[in-house]
Amino acid sequence: xxxxxxxxxxxxxxxxxxxxxxxxxxxxxxxxxxxxxxxxxxxxxxxxxxxxxxxxxxxxxxxxxxxxxxxxxxxxxxxxxxxxxxxxxxxxxxxxxxxxxxxxxxxxxxxxxxxxxxxxxxxxxxxxxxxxxxxxxxxxxxxxxxxxxxxxxxxxxxxxxxxxxxxxxxxxxxxxxxxxxxxxxxxxxxxxxxxxxxxxxxxxxxxxxxxxxxxxxxxxxxxxxxxxxxxxxxxxxxxxxxxxxxxxxxxxxxxxxxxxxxxxxxxxxxxxxxxxxxxxxxxxxxxxxxxxxxxxxxxxxxx
Amino acid sequence: xxxxxxxxxxxxxxxxxxxxxxxxxxxxxxxxxxxxxxxxxxxxxxxxxxxxxxxxxxxxxxxxxxxxxxxxxxxxxxxxxxxxxxxxxxxxxxxxxxxxxxxxxxxxxxxxxxxxxxxxxxxxxxxxxxxxxxxxxxxxxxxxxxxxxxxxxxxxxxxxxxxxxxxxxxxxxxxxxxxxxxxxxxxxxxxxxxxxxxxxxxxxxxxxxxxxxxxxxxxxxxxxxxxxxxxxxxxxxxxxxxxxxxxxxxxxxxxxxxxxxxxxxxxxxxxxxxxxxxxxxxxxxxxxxxxxxxxxxxxxxxxxxxxxxxxxxxxxxxxxxxxxxxxxxxxxxxxxxxxxxxxxxxxxxxxxxxxxxxxxxxxxxxxxxxxxxxxxxxxxxxxxxxxxxxxxxxxxxxxxxxxxxxxxxxxxxxxxxxxxxxxxxxxxxxxxxxxxxxxxxxxxxxxxxxxxxxxxxxxxxxxxxxxxxxxxxxxxxxxxxxxxxxxxxxxxxxxxxxxxxxxxxxxxxxxxxxxxxxxxxxxxxxxxxxxxxxxxxxxxxxxxxxxxxxxxxxxxxx
Amino acid sequence: xxxxxxxxxxxxxxxxxxxxxxxxxxxxxxxxxxxxxxxxxxxxxxxxxxxxxxxxxxxxxxxxxxxxxxxxxxxxxxxxxxxxxxxxxxxxxxxxxxxxxxxxxxxxxxxxxxxxxxxxxxxxxxxxxx
Numbered sequence: 008x009x010x011x012x013x014x015x016x017x018x019x020x021x022x023x024x025x026x027x028x029x030x031x032x033x034x035x036x037x038x039x040x041x042x043x044x045x046x047x048x049x050x051x052x053x054x055x056x057x058x059x060x061x062x063x064x065x066x067x068x069x070x071x072x073x074x075x076x077x078x079x080x081x082x083x084x085x086x087x088x089x090x091x092x093x094x095x096x097x098x099x100x101x102x103x104x105x106x107x108x109x110x111x112x113x114x115x116x117x118x119x120x121x122x123x124x125x126x127x128x129x130x131x132x133x134x135x136x137x138x139x140x141x142x143x144x145x146x147x148x149x150x151x152x153x154x155x156x157x158x159x160x161x162x163x164x165x166x167x168x169x170x171x172x173x174x175x176x177x178x179x180x181x182x183x184x185x186x187x188x189x190x191x192x193x194x195x196x197x198x199x200x201x202x203x204x205x206x207x208x209x210x211x212x213x214x215x216x217x218x219x220x221x222x223x224x225x226x227x228x229x230x231x232x233x234x235x236x237x238x239x240x241x242x243x244x245x246x247x248x249x250x251x252x253x254x255x256x257x258x259x260x261x262x263x264x265x266x267x268x269x270x271x272x273x274x275x276x277x278x279x280x281x282x283x284x285x286x287x288x289x290x291x292x293x294x295x296x297x298x299x300x301x302x303x304x305x306x307x308x309x310x
Numbered sequence: 311x312x313x314x315x316x317x318x319x320x321x322x323x324x325x326x327x328x329x330x331x332x333x334x335x336x337x338x339x340x341x342x343x344x345x346x347x348x349x350x351x352x353x354x355x356x357x358x359x360x361x362x363x364x365x366x367x368x369x370x371x372x373x374x375x376x377x378x379x380x381x382x383x384x385x386x387x388x389x390x391x392x393x394x395x396x397x398x399x400x401x402x403x404x405x406x407x408x409x410x411x412x413x414x415x416x417x418x419x420x421x422x423x424x425x426x427x428x429x430x431x432x433x434x435x436x437x438x439x440x441x442x443x444x445x446x447x448x449x450x451x452x453x454x455x456x457x458x459x460x461x462x463x464x465x466x467x468x469x470x471x472x473x474x475x476x477x478x479x480x481x482x483x484x485x486x487x488x489x490x491x492x493x494x495x496x497x498x499x500x501x502x503x504x505x506x507x508x509x510x511x512x513x514x515x516x517x518x519x520x521x522x523x524x525x526x527x528x529x530x531x532x533x534x535x536x537x538x539x540x541x542x543x544x545x546x547x548x549x550x551x552x553x554x555x556x557x558x559x560x561x562x563x564x565x566x567x568x569x570x571x572x573x574x575x576x577x578x579x580x581x582x583x584x585x586x587x588x589x590x591x592x593x594x595x596x597x598x599x600x601x602x603x604x605x606x607x608x609x610x611x612x613x614x615x616x617x618x619x620x621x622x623x624x625x626x627x628x629x630x631x632x633x634x635x636x637x638x639x640x641x642x643x644x645x646x647x648x649x650x651x652x653x654x655x656x657x658x659x660x661x662x663x664x665x666x667x668x669x670x671x672x673x674x675x676x677x678x679x680x681x682x683x684x685x686x687x688x689x690x691x692x693x694x695x696x697x698x699x700x701x702x703x704x705x706x707x708x709x710x711x712x713x714x715x716x717x718x719x720x721x722x723x724x725x726x727x728x729x730x731x732x733x734x735x736x737x738x739x740x741x742x743x744x745x746x747x748x749x750x751x752x753x754x755x756x757x758x759x760x761x762x763x764x765x766x767x768x769x770x771x772x773x774x775x776x777x778x779x780x781x782x783x784x785x786x787x788x789x790x791x792x793x794x795x796x797x798x799x800x801x802x803x804x805x806x807x808x809x810x811x812x813x814x815x816x817x818x819x820x821x822x823x824x825x826x827x828x829x830x831x832x833x834x835x836x837x838x839x840x841x842x843x844x845x846x847x848x849x850x851x852x853x854x855x856x857x858x859x860x861x862x863x864x865x866x867x868x
Numbered sequence: 869x870x871x872x873x874x875x876x877x878x879x880x881x882x883x884x885x886x887x888x889x890x891x892x893x894x895x896x897x898x899x900x901x902x903x904x905x906x907x908x909x910x911x912x913x914x915x916x917x918x919x920x921x922x923x924x925x926x927x928x929x930x931x932x933x934x935x936x937x938x939x940x941x942x943x944x945x946x947x948x949x950x951x952x953x954x955x956x957x958x959x960x961x962x963x964x965x966x967x968x969x970x971x972x973x974x975x976x977x978x979x980x981x982x983x984x985x986x987x988x989x990x991x992x993x994x995x996x997x998x
Binding site for chain 2: 066067068069070084085086087088089090091092094096098100102103104106108110111114115116117118119120139140141142
């Protein structure tokens, strides 16, 4: 399997042409993602866009039907021990063994990883304010996320994969988790891949952003470049159009009367050209946030 | 889009429609079981061959039991979700604007109706032909079943958090069993009171259920019980003193398997052996059965069931062992296990080790129960041992050791028999495997039976048997080698894991062959030895265990 | 050093850090020779990617505002204790644009705006004297 990428030698995650079908539905369609060492990748998309499916392929829980997946240069299906020993994973559904106590779960996980740092684990336990005597099934949702994160961070994995780490959590817990992640990123050579719906978190923390829509990669690049490749502009029409104007390259068009707001994918020159074609001029513009880009692209209005 | 209309648009109708919708498939199976039983019984009545008749009776009885037990579950609101099996009233119904009385009466009344009607139908069509049940008896049994069903519901709804619920169910079943046999028992103080007792049981069940549900609705059962929290703290405090790390990943996985499933076999089998035997003895003493010499006979008769108990229960538990979390809703590998850096072979080895430890513990408990039984009555242990064999008590004790080892191995074989099929995580494979095993066993029984009676058949069988056995052994070795090679290539199993499995197979096989040789020499049947040894090697699981890591890989990487 | 990062802003995060540090130095809240928080600490505090902070610090070093030394952390540069006048005026350009836009919108002339500025300055002076 060829993995053509400029930095493939250094790529911690190399997904190339991955496709996956569940019955007739295509969950992933020709997805290619490369994550270099030491970077933070944010995976965004609507519910059901294929984020969890992609993550499961990285862990070997799903076998690639077409295309290839390599983590640390190894196939996670053929070499689960080699890959999983260096990966920390926090699942979206926090599937934990409810009958275990917190300390039992930590002891159990510790046995699998020779690089477990007991001192660090104790620090995290104190910082997250978890009671080691409590059973996992009596923990609240935030506490479950915290213990899941603790047992993924304590052995200092080279790659941390987080599936919706902040889902369903209050702002205080979210802050704790984000701080723990950033502390880990600040250490040499750690890579993080996380999927999230909280796009302001993704903008703050992610170096690269990959947006999935219906199983396809629609955006892939550095966070600022992705933002700067879009323009949120207000177009003024000489004559109010009867229906919503259609612009080539616009992802969303909304408004009323003679002023319409447009989220455009392209450079300013292209925007002016497209606007001129429909008889409008640009009166206001700014760089949109990732949130606005995602909603606009997901809405699917325009082209 | 037309959403559709409920046939009976009242809360009662909605509740019944939900139960019907949830258990549609189950009721389908009921119909099939009934039809099968009717056909079998008809065949028996029309004149089936003599030796097939008991099998037909057995099969029909099993159909009845299976169908009836699942019917009991239908109206009990047993639900399975992400956290496991929930045997309590579903919370979503408690939030509806419906009175507690209605919530209680609908499943109890309609459930009871279905239970009684179903029993009447089964009796009329099937059970009548299997045994003699008088009309009055039918009413009595229906009433006992109804009482048992209602009290099961009371238990499920009124005590949702009680941990020893299985024990309570067992006690409930035992009480109802005794009540059922009340008319048959010799005259005691309780005779003549049977109907009032049953009536009292039925009458108190409904208010008890109502009270339990009312308390649940008021949130009395929210959160862990104080006792449970206290117990958890005590265990944590005790563990603090000996907080040690697991030596290896294998040790941690073994601990997990032991905590989850390890206690099942010793608990059930050993518990039954240690508790039920004295209970039955005391019960019989109370009712005045078996004094004097018949007492010794009685105890001797209990020995065989005691020995068979672990073996039978291990067969039943075999399919449970393949699961990692027996209360997990699906058969998929739980995520906290799937992301551990452990080979599939490692998981399998932990299960095998746990099964061995479990068998050993169970037999230790059974031997202890055995001793208790032997201690009762006159004479010392030694004198009783001397009664069993002419070689003296010491020889008896030493002779027991290899037998015990073989029994442990046999139980272990039963436990791990379904592991290859169960670990695939596909329920239909497990079911198909179990079905094929039952068919195979039946076929063997039929063959053996025919061989006993028909001399010609026996001669032909003995002529072909050696070839058949050798072919089977060759096939077993071939499949195992292929599975091991495939597993090693795909990193599903390490070389040391494969070594342990092969070594275990050879070691146990040699142990069995050695003991068989000794026994055959003692009873002067030297020719038989080679066939017993061969059969031993065939019975010990090798291909099954070789396939297991690949099966788990198929489950883990979907 | 207290910074505020807004994701809603059009500007990239590292640029916001650079601008705010420049402002703090100009306002005298960051004295020359004072230590600036290490990259990890600032990243944790602001909950942003440490690479972004590193980039901001590199930019500041390039412009001569801070000096980064291996093992001793990052300090505000001694030499350029004050920003050149044109840098300061550049920093003021944006709020000035905002004020002028408002004034134009409300139809207030430039002379009135200048008078207002003098009044507000006098008021602030008397406030700080108290």
